[in-house]
Amino acid sequence: MNFESIIRAGKADGATPSNRFVVGNFSKSTPGVSQGGAPSASEAAKVNTPDVSPEKFIAVYIHLPFCAVKCPFCDFYTRPNRHAEEAKAYTSALISEIKNYRAFGWSKPLRMTSIYFGGGTPSLTSTKDLESILRALRDEFEWDPHLEMTIEANPEDVTQEKAGRWKDLGINRVSLGVQALSDDDLKQLGRKGTAENNHLAWQILKKTAFKCLSVDLMFGLRNQTRDAWKETLQAILPWNAEHLSCYNLTIESKTRYWVDINQGKWVPPSDEIQADMFLEARKTLAQHGFKHYEISNYAKVGYESLHNSAYWNGQNYWGIGVAAHSLQRTQSTIRRFWKPKSLQTYVQKIHQLSHVIQDELLSPEKHLRERTMLCLRTSKGVHLASLANDLECEIPKDLVEMLERFKNEGFIEKQQENLILTAKGQLFSDSLFEAFV
Numbered sequence: 036m037n038f039e040s041i042i043r044a045g046k047a048d049g050a051t052p053s054n055r056f057v058v059g060n061f062s063k064s065t066p067g068v069s070q071g072g073a074p075s076a077s078e079a080a081k082v083n084t085p086d087v088s089p090e091k092f093i094a095v096y097i098h099l100p101f102c103a104v105k106c107p108f109c110d111f112y113t114r115p116n117r118h119a120e121e122a123k124a125y126t127s128a129l130i131s132e133i134k135n136y137r138a139f140g141w142s143k144p145l146r147m148t149s150i151y152f153g154g155g156t157p158s159l160t161s162t163k164d165l166e167s168i169l170r171a172l173r174d175e176f177e178w179d180p181h182l183e184m185t186i187e188a189n190p191e192d193v194t195q196e197k198a199g200r201w202k203d204l205g206i207n208r209v210s211l212g213v214q215a216l217s218d219d220d221l222k223q224l225g226r227k228g229t230a231e232n233n234h235l236a237w238q239i240l241k242k243t244a245f246k247c248l249s250v251d252l253m254f255g256l257r258n259q260t261r262d263a264w265k266e267t268l269q270a271i272l273p274w275n276a277e278h279l280s281c282y283n284l285t286i287e288s289k290t291r292y293w294v295d296i297n298q299g300k301w302v303p304p305s306d307e308i309q310a311d312m313f314l315e316a317r318k319t320l321a322q323h324g325f326k327h328y329e330i331s332n333y334a335k336v337g338y339e340s341l342h343n344s345a346y347w348n349g350q351n352y353w354g355i356g357v358a359a360h361s362l363q364r365t366q367s368t369i370r371r372f373w374k375p376k377s378l379q380t381y382v383q384k385i386h387q388l389s390h391v392i393q394d395e396l397l398s399p400e401k402h403l404r405e406r407t408m409l410c411l412r413t414s415k416g417v418h419l420a421s422l423a424n425d426l427e428c429e430i431p432k433d434l435v436e437m438l439e440r441f442k443n444e445g446f447i448e449k450q451q452e453n454l455i456l457t458a459k460g461q462l463f464s465d466s467l468f469e470a471f472v
């Protein structure tokens with residue numbers, strides 16, 4: 036696993052776009068959402084492909100749900116990585132979905148701007164299976180010359196051989212699920228590896244010279260103090276990552292952590308401590324050349340995640356695989372569709388669309404509200420008039436009033452013509468975003 040792409044929009048969990056561990060709602064009732072600074076599809080169209088309309092650009096997410104163990108804080112749809120036959124059948128189903136792209140509403144020309152192998156634990160998937168999936172995509176679609184291809188990796192799976200094979204396949208970005216740098220924290224999180232494993236994996240990836248390496252860290256861990264988090268941040272800096280994701284651990288309903296906490300076995304750090312941790316990350320990472328380009332994400336200049344930015348920028352995305360979500364905007368409709376949270380159903384019924392697809396048409400106004408929320412996650416914020424113009428709809432009066440209220444309360448501010456979240460707004464983003472839906 037890791038959490039960088041944990042945006043249910045493109046991933047495998049809920050019905051609305053939402054990040055997994057996110058600072059904002061310290062009452063921990065609702066997951067939040069996120070954005071970035073990479074070119075939008077329309078910007079990309081201007082630069083690279085003037086002959087292709089923006090809706091033909093697509094970000095592709097491939098959900099690989101298998102995990103070695105179930106982590107105590109995780110509520111994602113995952114499967115134990117025990118049955119080779121199941122994995123094989125799943126890869127075939129993914130390829131069927133790709134080959135049947137027309138049935139899912141896609142039409143050519145379709146140009147992929149990013150491919151993201153997320154999970155689950157994609158680093159458990161054999162390179163042979165990854166290769167078959169990529170071959171199917173290559174057979175069907177155009178690849179943007181600047182295509183970003185990411186794999187999420189757990190440190191204990193990284194070997195020199197595997198990293199070399201990933202690079203040969205065209206993977207140019209690895210998102211390493213480090214999460215913590217002390218053995219105690221890793222143990223609490225149910226991770227199989229140690230701090231030393233994390234470091235060794237990082238050295239291998241560095242040596243393999245991927246274009247971009249990202250590290251996932253979590254804060255708000257059991258027994259974690261402000262000083263311990265500060266030490267983690269200081270310790271990660273010499274790794275020279277191009278990208279860092281810092282997620283606030285959220286206690287999700289029905290997870291083992293949730294049960295433990297409800298039984299009084301432990302208490303998470305207070306909201307105040309978690310807020311300080313968030314602000315510490317903002318400060319420390321800014322001092323070391325990272326741009327805080329989205330609530331949970333930091334990047335050196337030019338290394339913002341193109342894939343996640345596609346979600347935040349409203350680009351079309353296709354979540355391939357079990358429980359994955361997609362957004363499909365054509366010249367006349369805006370549609371969201373998703374697959375069931377059952378691997379068995381997905382594999383067996385992939386050819387019977389009515390069994391594997393649920394969808395919903397979004398009105399331009401509803402999409403405007405969602406896009407406003409997504410844009411606010413990013414450092415660029417939202418230019419409401421441009422957004423309304425793009426979607427050819429009026430800006431709802433109640434949305435304007437709500438944003439005005441947030442501004443008066445210090446949650447958002449105006450920078451030139453864009454509205455952006457203040458630090459206070461980022462801390463309470465989940466609560467604020469509840470008002471948008």
Ligand code: SF4
Nearest residue numbers: 036102105106109155
């Ligand atoms: S069970 Fe663990 S490794 Fe698997 S997706 Fe959840 S957090 Fe990631």
